[in-house]
Amino acid sequence: MPQRGLWLARLALRAYTYPMTDQSDKGDWARRYLDLWERNLVAITDRPQAAMGPLPAWPAGTVADRTGIAGEDEDEGGPESSG
Amino acid sequence: MPQSMPEQVPSLANFRRLKPRPLALHFATAVNTWCGGLAALPSVLDGRFPWHPDVEAEAFRQSNNLDERNASDEAECYRAVAEEALTRLREMTEGILAYQNHPYRRDLSDPPTAWQEGTTRLLDYGPVPGAEDPRLPTVLFVPSLVNRAYILDLSERRSLVRYFAAKGYRPLLVDWDAPGSEERTFTLTDYIDGRLNRMLDRALELAGGPVGLAGYCMGGDLILPVVQRRPADITAAVFLAAPWDFHQDPGLPEQLLPLAASMLNPVIDATGELPIDCLQTFFASLNPNLAGTKFRHFRNMDQDSVQARDFVALEDWLNDGVAVAGPVAKECLSEWYDLNATARGMWRVGGRIVDPGQISVPALVATPKSDRLVRPASARALGAAIPGADMIEPPSGHIGMVVGNRAPQGLWEPLEQWLANRLA
Numbered sequence: 001m002p003q004r005g006l007w008l009a010r011l012a013l014r015a016y017t018y019p020m021t022d023q024s025d026k027g028d029w030a031r032r033y034l035d036l037w038e039r040n041l042v043a044i045t046d047r048p049q050a051a052m053g054p055l056p057a058w059p060a061g062t063v064a065d066r067t068g069i070a071g072e073d074e075d076e077g078g079p080e081s082s083g
Numbered sequence: 084m085p086q087s088m089p090e091q092v093p094s095l096a097n098f099r100r101l102k103p104r105p106l107a108l109h110f111a112t113a114v115n116t117w118c119g120g121l122a123a124l125p126s127v128l129d130g131r132f133p134w135h136p137d138v139e140a141e142a143f144r145q146s147n148n149l150d151e152r153n154a155s156d157e158a159e160c161y162r163a164v165a166e167e168a169l170t171r172l173r174e175m176t177e178g179i180l181a182y183q184n185h186p187y188r189r190d191l192s193d194p195p196t197a198w199q200e201g202t203t204r205l206l207d208y209g210p211v212p213g214a215e216d217p218r219l220p221t222v223l224f225v226p227s228l229v230n231r232a233y234i235l236d237l238s239e240r241r242s243l244v245r246y247f248a249a250k251g252y253r254p255l256l257v258d259w260d261a262p263g264s265e266e267r268t269f270t271l272t273d274y275i276d277g278r279l280n281r282m283l284d285r286a287l288e289l290a291g292g293p294v295g296l297a298g299y300c301m302g303g304d305l306i307l308p309v310v311q312r313r314p315a316d317i318t319a320a321v322f323l324a325a326p327w328d329f330h331q332d333p334g335l336p337e338q339l340l341p342l343a344a345s346m347l348n349p350v351i352d353a354t355g356e357l358p359i360d361c362l363q364t365f366f367a368s369l370n371p372n373l374a375g376t377k378f379r380h381f382r383n384m385d386q387d388s389v390q391a392r393d394f395v396a397l398e399d400w401l402n403d404g405v406a407v408a409g410p411v412a413k414e415c416l417s418e419w420y421d422l423n424a425t426a427r428g429m430w431r432v433g434g435r436i437v438d439p440g441q442i443s444v445p446a447l448v449a450t451p452k453s454d455r456l457v458r459p460a461s462a463r464a465l466g467a468a469i470p471g472a473d474m475i476e477p478p479s480g481h482i483g484m485v486v487g488n489r490a491p492q493g494l495w496e497p498l499e500q501w502l503a504n505r506l507a
Contacts, residue, residue, distance in 0.1 A: 026156075030163035032145060033127075034171065036138055037120035038372045043135035045371060046455075048335045051135045 100183040102402040105360045108367055109374040113175055116371060117168035124164055128157060171375060178378030181386060187395040191236060193258075198285040202260040205282045206232075207289070208244045209253035217291030219253040220506035223283060227301035228274065228411060229362055231403050232258040234485060235299065238396050240389075241486040246495050252502075255286050255294075257302075261405040267355045270410045275308050276433040283309060287316055295506050297321035297498075299485065300457065301415075303465070304425070308432040311441045319445045319505040321498065324481050326457040327439070328426035328464035329419050336368040337458070341421035348413065357412035359404045366401075369455045397486060426464055439468035445505050446472040449484065449494060456481040473501065 044051050103109055126132040127146065134142040198205035209219060224244060226232045235256055236242045244254040257279070262269065269277075286294045296317050298306035303325020310320040329337065343365075351357055367374065377394075384391045407415075424430040430437045448466035450459045459476075466474045477484045477493035484494050 026159045026163035027167065029145070029160065030167040033164060034117060034120050034167050036142055036145060037123070038116065038376070040135050040138045040142075041116060041371055043137040045336065045369070046334045047135075047137070048338070050137065051133070 100185075100399070100402075102183065103179070103374060103378075103398065104363055104402050105367075106179075108364060109179075112367065112371050113172060113375045116375065117171055121161070121164050121168055124161060128160065171379065174379040174382055175375045178380070178382035181382055182378065182395060182398060185386065185391065185395045187392045187399075189233070189238065189396060189399060191233075191238065191242075197255065197289060198282055200278060200281065201265045202263040203266070203278050203282075204258045204260065205285055206256040206258055207253070208236075208248045208256060209289075210248065216253065216289070219251065219290070220295065220502070221253040221255060221286060221290035222247060222295040222297055222502065222506070223255045223257070223286045225257045225279065225296070225298040225302035225306050226259070227299065228259050228305070229301060229404060229407055231400060231405060232256055232260075234400055234482065237400060237486050238393070241393065241396065241490070243485050243490070243495060246491070247499065250499055252499075252506075253290065255282075255289070257282060259405070262356060262408040267408050268410065269408045271305070271414050272433045274411070275305055279305060279309055280313075283313065283316060293318045295319045295321065295502055297323065298325055299323040300325065300481070304419075307439060307442075307465075308435075308437045310444060310446075311438060312435075314443045317444050319447070319502060320442065321502070322446065322448045322462075322465055322469075323494070324449060324451055324454055324457045324462055324484060325465055326419070326425075326461045327468065328423065328461045330423045330426070331460035331464055332458050334369070334455075334458070336365060337420065339368075340365060341416065344413075344416045344421065347416065351409045351412055355409045356406040357409065359406050362404055362407065363402070366456070397482070401482075426468075439465060440470060442469045442472075447475065447498070447501050448472050449475050449477055449498070451477045451479045451481055451484040453479060453483075454481040475501075 123132055127142075130146060132142070194206050194208050196204045197207040209216065209221075224235055226235060236244050239245070244256050247254040259274075266273075283294070283296070293316050296306050296310060296319075298304070298321070300323070303322035304327070306320065307322075307325075310317055347357065347361060350361065381391070381394050384394065418424040418430060422429065425437070428436060428438065446466075446469045448462065448469065450462040450466065452459060454462070463474070466472045475494075475497055477489070479487050479489050479493050484490060487493075
């Protein structure tokens with residue numbers, strides 16, 4: 001555990017002391033890469049179907065029924081068994 | 084009794100904000116996002132990473148730039164991405180610290196209260212508050228139950244209701260506030276058939292006749308049954324980014340929300356409400372990068388600028404949400420997000436079906452183009468269901484539509500012009 005704490009402290013120190021603007025080619029590539037990575041995450045969040053096809057079927061009302069909002073509680077049964 | 088008082092009495096102005104909330108979630112998301120980019124690097128550099136089609140072409144171009152790479156180049160890539168991830172985390176942290184310590188505080192006073200029941204108030208922004216004045220066109224603004232009403236009166240220069248007051252209207256603003264002991268047992272019917280109907284009665288008294296009714300976000304759904312059932316009391320109805328078809332074009336968070344109900348319902352049962360941080364977590368999930376992006380941006384602003392104060396004003400509002408009454412939260416999760424009872428013609432208020440097709444007063448539906456909270460397709464479905472509804476598409480997001488830089492041209496002015504022709 002002490003080693004882990006030391007490692008975290010070094011990481012935090014590095015985060016606060018690393019020069020902001022790395023002008024090297026690789027630094028520029030890394031910035032564009034993480035920008036792209038962020039946009040990829042937003043695209044997956046916004047339009048998951050475009051990346052992975054339709055999500056597994058989850059019929060409307062399944063959750064409401066299972067959680068006792070619209071009907072009786074059920075002791076078990078995940079989405080697969082309900083679908 | 085103490086012999087002497089402290090030299091400095093703490094005031095709100097001296098407190099550092101403990102926001103944005105949930106703070107731990109924002110940091111965890113940022114770390115996961117940026118470190119996730121590092122973790123994926125091996126498959127990215129090998130060309131095996133399955134990018135989303137929206138960014139695939141750019142990813143291909145970018146990886147081609149490294150085609151002549153060697154082992155040493157790859158090592159430098161790992162190092163550069165790790166350093167960039169840490170830099171971003173540091174910049175986000177500095178932005179959050181700057182926000183937490185920013186001196187701006189909202190100092191607008193509430194106007195007089197024209198009506199009150201429990202924690203719900205009707206605020207009168209008219210030039211002569213409380214007076215009956217049939218000469219003034221009156222508009223009753225109804226915000227969502229899940230956020231504070233002052234999003235429509237954020238600051239002197241970002242206030243939809245003060246804009247209407249300056250234009251010669253009498254704006255009345257519903258302030259739902261957080262549910263108190265009475266409201267915690269409320270259903271949507273209690274809010275709509277009870278509180279909202281009685282506030283409309285009060286608005287009619289103040290105006291001396293029919294009034295305009297405008298609902299923002301969930302407030303649009305709240306006014307819908309009233310508009311349907313009391314056409315003689317309403318001259319025009321406005322629906323601003325009001326969700327209707329919850330299964331139209333859903334993103335990942337909307338699709339997963341009904342699943343979360345199974346985890347949230349025990350919390351609601353135990354506390355009697357849907358806690359704020361549960362709502363904040365859902366909002367954060369709509370754009371996992373938002374906190375990192377905006378606080379890095381804020382860090383680079385001139386902290387004395389108008390833009391920085393606007394940022395803090397909005398961020399304070401975003402983090403000043405209210406809990407939702409338990410029965411209301413369950414209704415929304417189950418009937419709206421899960422069953423889509425609204426668009427399927429199955430949503431009942433007071434035992435009666437809510438049917439936009441029955442609306443007979445002039446209606447305007449605004450669907451902001453970049454809305455992430457209420458999908459434009461969901462809001463447009465309401466416009467399509469109301470006979471003869473006019474539609475506008477402000478070039479903004481859900482909140483930017485009412486308080487952003489483009490709000491005056493994108494919403495305030497067209498809304499005022501539309502209402503002027505119908506309330507005169």
